[in-house]
Amino acid sequence: MSNAAIITAPEAPGNHDPHAAHAHDPHLAHHFDTPEQQYASAKLGMWIFLGTEILMFGGLFCAYSVYRHNHPDVFAFAHVYLDKWLGAINTLVLITSSLTMAWAVRSSQLGHQPSLRWLMALTILGGYIFLGIKSVEYTTKWHHVLFIGHHNQFRNGYEGVKPIELEEKEKAAKLANMEGAISAPARAAQEAEHAKAIPGPTVTAKTSEAAPPAEPAAPGEHATKLNDPVSLVPDDPNAANGDKAQIRPPFVDRAGMAGEKLPPPPEIELSGLDKAEQARIYTFFGVYFFMTGLHGLHVVIGMSLIAWVLLRSLGPKNTAWAVPLIPASIGLFLAVVGIIIAFRPGAEPGSPATPGEAAVANKLIIAGLVIAVLSVLWALLWVPRRRNLSGASEFGPTYFTPVDLVGLYWHLVDMIWIFLFPLLYLIH
Amino acid sequence: MSQAVHDSPNIHKYAAPSDTPMDLSVSHGSGSAHVHVTSPLLLLSVFAVLVTLTVITVAVTLVDMGQFNIWVALAVAVLKAGLVAFYFMHLRWDSPFNGIILIISLFFVALFIGISILDSKEYQHNYNRPGTTIVP
Numbered sequence: 001m002s003n004a005a006i007i008t009a010p011e012a013p014g015n016h017d018p019h020a021a022h023a024h025d026p027h028l029a030h031h032f033d034t035p036e037q038q039y040a041s042a043k044l045g046m047w048i049f050l051g052t053e054i055l056m057f058g059g060l061f062c063a064y065s066v067y068r069h070n071h072p073d074v075f076a077f078a079h080v081y082l083d084k085w086l087g088a089i090n091t092l093v094l095i096t097s098s099l100t101m102a103w104a105v106r107s108s109q110l111g112h113q114p115s116l117r118w119l120m121a122l123t124i125l126g127g128y129i130f131l132g133i134k135s136v137e138y139t140t141k142w143h144h145v146l147f148i149g150h151h152n153q154f155r156n157g158y159e160g161v162k163p164i165e166l167e168e169k170e171k172a173a174k175l176a177n178m179e180g181a182i183s184a185p186a187r188a189a190q191e192a193e194h195a196k197a198i199p200g201p202t203v204t205a206k207t208s209e210a211a212p213p214a215e216p217a218a219p220g221e222h223a224t225k226l227n228d229p230v231s232l233v234p235d236d237p238n239a240a241n242g243d244k245a246q247i248r249p250p251f252v253d254r255a256g257m258a259g260e261k262l263p264p265p266p267e268i269e270l271s272g273l274d275k276a277e278q279a280r281i282y283t284f285f286g287v288y289f290f291m292t293g294l295h296g297l298h299v300v301i302g303m304s305l306i307a308w309v310l311l312r313s314l315g316p317k318n319t320a321w322a323v324p325l326i327p328a329s330i331g332l333f334l335a336v337v338g339i340i341i342a343f344r345p346g347a348e349p350g351s352p353a354t355p356g357e358a359a360v361a362n363k364l365i366i367a368g369l370v371i372a373v374l375s376v377l378w379a380l381l382w383v384p385r386r387r388n389l390s391g392a393s394e395f396g397p398t399y400f401t402p403v404d405l406v407g408l409y410w411h412l413v414d415m416i417w418i419f420l421f422p423l424l425y426l427i428h
Numbered sequence: 429m430s431q432a433v434h435d436s437p438n439i440h441k442y443a444a445p446s447d448t449p450m451d452l453s454v455s456h457g458s459g460s461a462h463v464h465v466t467s468p469l470l471l472l473s474v475f476a477v478l479v480t481l482t483v484i485t486v487a488v489t490l491v492d493m494g495q496f497n498i499w500v501a502l503a504v505a506v507l508k509a510g511l512v513a514f515y516f517m518h519l520r521w522d523s524p525f526n527g528i529i530l531i532i533s534l535f536f537v538a539l540f541i542g543i544s545i546l547d548s549k550e551y552q553h554n555y556n557r558p559g560t561t562i563v564p
Contacts, residue, residue: 039463040523047526051533058537065541066548084486091482099475102466102516109465404518411517415509422505426489428497 027399039401046405050412053298057416060291064423067287074277078284079427081146083137087425090133091417097126098414101306101407108400113313113393116403120310123410127303134296141285148289154282288424295420298413305406312402313393320386324379331371338364464521474515481508 025035032038068075104119145153311319342361395403485504489497514520519527 036463043522044526044529047529051529054530054533054537058533058540061537062541062544066544069545070548084489088482088486092479095475095478095482098478098512098516099471102471103468105518106466106468106471109463408517411512414516415512418508418512419505422485422501426485426501428489428492428501 025398027394027401035398042401042405043408046408050408053412057291057294060287060294061419061423064287064291067283068427071277071280074280074284075427077277078281079425081141081144082288082425083140084425086133086137087421090130091421093126093129093133094414094417097123097130098411100126101410105400105404105407108313108395108403109397111396113395116393116395117310117313120306120313120403124303124306124310127299127306130299131296134292138289141289146285148282148286152282152285154280154285291420291424295413295416298416302406302410302413305409309395309402309406313395315391315393316389317386317391320383320389321379324375324382326375328372328375328379331368331373331375333368335365335368335372338362338368464518466515466518470515474511478508478511481511 028035028038032041100119100122104116104123107113107116107119141147142151145151311322338361341357341364481504485501488500488504491497493500513527513530519530
């Protein structure tokens, strides 16, 4: 610090007319000399945090790189199950929301309140669109048994590769066969026969959009599903494809997974991926889901932070309702989870919830509704008391740090997706 | 930043809101906070370049360049991320220290990945997935 800074000590709070300068600034913490110093420190701290975020994602990128480096064919085989057009649309959505966020920072610096609010709302909308497309992708993976762990059909090996646990199962089944039970290989053979009877999808083109998981079926194809007596998924739009993997959702009976394979994409099959390599495909989906899942979590956090800043930009008077809204929405969420557990749509139609599940469901529904009602009562008592508060935005040319910092976070989320998209969807 | 701002620190530090790009920087001798307002034209230009690069990176996958596909895709991604960091994240006008933190993070990630790949190459050739037997 130079002498000049010491000479300008009147900057310090309390040494001058409070209205003359921003030492009066209510946002200035006592341990900072000036708002500029506070702003620079906040930004430095945010960048250090973003650095740790990069290091955290670095672990996943490292897993990806090592795995892809050692098994390039596995990635070439597995990535055709991802829809690159959905990935590309999501990239554009995130870039657009980055633009609106950067523009929101500009608006806050200039004190343009309406555009600040609208641009942050648009940014949050971009996050919703991103997560919506992502959920479509995840749902398709789930229905095609291309999820993680046991919910991935490649987990037990692909065509001939048998993990030890499966061999042990077969031994146990052989023993049990003496008592009349059906053996695992026999069941697998049966299911394979059955799968042949159902017309499979015609894999026509070499491009990834022709891969079975890529597209939901057209509405008209639902009629075919009615003729399929095996389909246990009432609302699965993909079930109409007659795809073997879609005959039965994986959570019904994992043991029968041997009969639920997707046909491999033809051009990859010709490339000669050996069977040991094929068995490693499920790890690709592990990498995919952990990378996109952690990124998706960051999208949710970023949206929440932007929503918080958006509320602050509306002023305390206008956002009094938002505070009780948080416990109210948590309560409603718990109640909805309870209702889902109680009725379990799509799992096993017609089967009632077990007594244990029903008890949990009842507790969740009651607790959730109690929390929601209490929150509404709180709002009724509390919101009117806030009527006298200011309705002005907290942000303007002299204070826009929160807008800037959540913007930085959102841009980092965008940057990480910029790398995830070509690495996962555009493998050549 | 003007000399006038230097000489009269007690005068309000910030220019009045206006619609033109401006440099709101101030200096106090003890570090300065450069507050730069990005112009809409610049924001839209960066956005247009980002969209173009996204289209390019998808289009490139339709061309088979062998092992160069991944490097082209990565180069485009680095370029896009750089644009986002430089303009949307204001690094161009920020204290250089913020940019250094970003570069240091990326350096350590690169070190991590590079050494891990080198290490995995040492044993990968005699590695088989545990618990698998290959049925002919």
